[in-house]
Amino acid sequence: MSWHRDSGPGSRRGYHHGNLREALIKAALELIAQKGPAGFTFAEAARAAGVSPAAPYRHYRDRDGLMADIALKGFETFTSRLSAAWNGGKPDAQTAFERLGRGYLAFARAEPALFSAMFESGLSFDAFPDVRDAGERAFNVLRDACAALIETMPEEKRPPVMMMALHVWAQAHGIASLFARGDAARRPIPMSPEDLLDAMVLIYLDGLGVREKSNRPPS
Amino acid sequence: MSWHRDSGPGSRRGYHHGNLREALIKAALELIAQKGPAGFTFAEAARAAGVSPAAPYRHYRDRDGLMADIALKGFETFTSRLSAAWNGGKPDAQTAFERLGRGYLAFARAEPALFSAMFESGLSFDAFPDVRDAGERAFNVLRDACAALIETMPEEKRPPVMMMALHVWAQAHGIASLFARGDAARRPIPMSPEDLLDAMVLIYLDGLGVREKSNRPPS
């Protein structure tokens, strides 16, 4: 996956762009960041990539095809960021779990354009099954982390993994999309979204009985 | 707030529409429901309302003005639905609280167009302060319910109202926007969103210590 054959400032590109797909994605992301998930057109992305309006048709069926590719790459990036945050559950599951939540928010803040392409672009998952699959792989990082955390619990108190994973997803997603996103739709609150999520997850884990009572700090 | 002076099937309307604002909103909502929050144009809404493309300018500055009015009405409806669900905390705070959560999901499912206009239209709250205010009134229903629930707790265990309200909002909103919305962006899960939210909130309340241990059913 190389950039322009002859990249670098001041270089001339020839008849072939060399990396139009990536250039279109990059252009679309910048436009989304400026104007929201509906804020770009096929022609505009082509113009921003320095290419004729017909060129994108060599790579994408239509605007939705480009959008789906963006969402796909978004979920892939998301998966790797979440995996890195979880880091195999080291040094212990609870610490890593907290990092995972912060990783979710960090992504929403750092990549608002990807975030809205993934969750708010209105793409049909049926039309783009590979996007759905990529989304599931991201979810699996959360689910595996929940499974690891559940492993540390006494057997008779263990909740269903799927339920807990969906709960944690909804919590992180709720905070991210209401308070932590890096765009104009963020609602201001008098505390950091990270602290808010941390507190919520800790209370939730207490409710599950993950932490021993003796470990609970006074609230 | 009347409908057409001469409403009813087969009736003729005169030169004046009589209720163009409401007709435009209704048309826009139908278009949003079909094609997402970006899925209508000013001209299209006018056409759907049976009026010339210049007519909407008598009522709205531009498309965003109409969108903001939709979001405003959405928040007002949302507020009254949530209030009705809470119903003054009767017969007891916990029961009413559960109803409140279900009310949140019911709104997302029944009014996906309003929901996305309110939360995903990309409107700037700074440009439309009355929309922000209406959103805050909806939030206040949640906050007041949390305050009432906190009242039932022993004094030394009471969490900050604002924190709890934001937690509950994020939980309900996360479930609603991921799993309960009434449009194509809903993700299928192997249980009802209502049960999922109920379980999450109960676990969260357990974590807070709202319920006595003796009352906890075996998980």
Place this chain on the structure above:
DNA sequence: TGTACATCAGTGAACGCGCGTTCACTGATGTAC
């Protein structure tokens, strides 16, 4: 190593279309007297 050829990935001109917006206008309604 050279050459012929297939394929790939662009061009640029063209088209029909619908949108946003404006304008002078006009029909309908409300009100002062």
Place this chain on the structure above:
DNA sequence: TGTACATCAGTGAACGCGCGTTCACTGATGTAC
């Protein structure tokens, strides 16, 4: 009760614009022999 007039809420024609999409084309690249 009638009349004159101000105001409101529409019309419809017009405009420039950018979009999506197509088409025949062509420059660049890869490969078989």
